Amino acid sequence: MDGMSYQWWDLEDLSAELGGNGSRTTFTLNFAQRSLIAEFSVGADEDMLVSNDHYVASGFTSCSWVDASGTTHNENYISPSFSWPTALSRNGVTSLSGEIDTENVSARVTLNVFFWPSVN
Secondary structure (H helix, E strand, C coil), X not given: CCEEEEEEEEXXXXXXXXXXXXXXXXXXXXXXXXXXXXXXXXXXXXXXXXXXXXXXEEEEEEEEEECCCCCEEEEECCCCCXXXXXXXXXXXXXXXXXXXXXXXXXXXXXXXXXXXXXXX
C-alpha cells in the first residue's frame, strides 16, 4: 500500500415533513492516475424525529479512470433506487464522485481511500 486517505462528514438533517425533503452532500476527488480502493461507511447515526422517515445513504456516483492503453473511461452509477456502489477498486483513477443523502438523522459518514501500486 502506498498510502491511505480518509474524510468524514458529520451531517444533520431535520426535515419537518415526510416525502423526501432530506439533504444531499456531494463531492468530487481528483487524482493524478492513482490505483485505489475506496469505501464508504456509516460510523454512527441517530434518528431525529420519531414520527418521520429516517435514512442515511452514501455511495459513489461516478468514476473516471485511464486503462493501460491510455483510454479514458467514465462510469456513472446514479440510480433512483439508491443502489450506488459503496466500495470500488480501480487502476488509473483520475476522478471519483459521490453523494450522501440524509433525512431526519444525525450521522457520521466516513470515506476511506487506500492507494496501491495496482488493484484487481
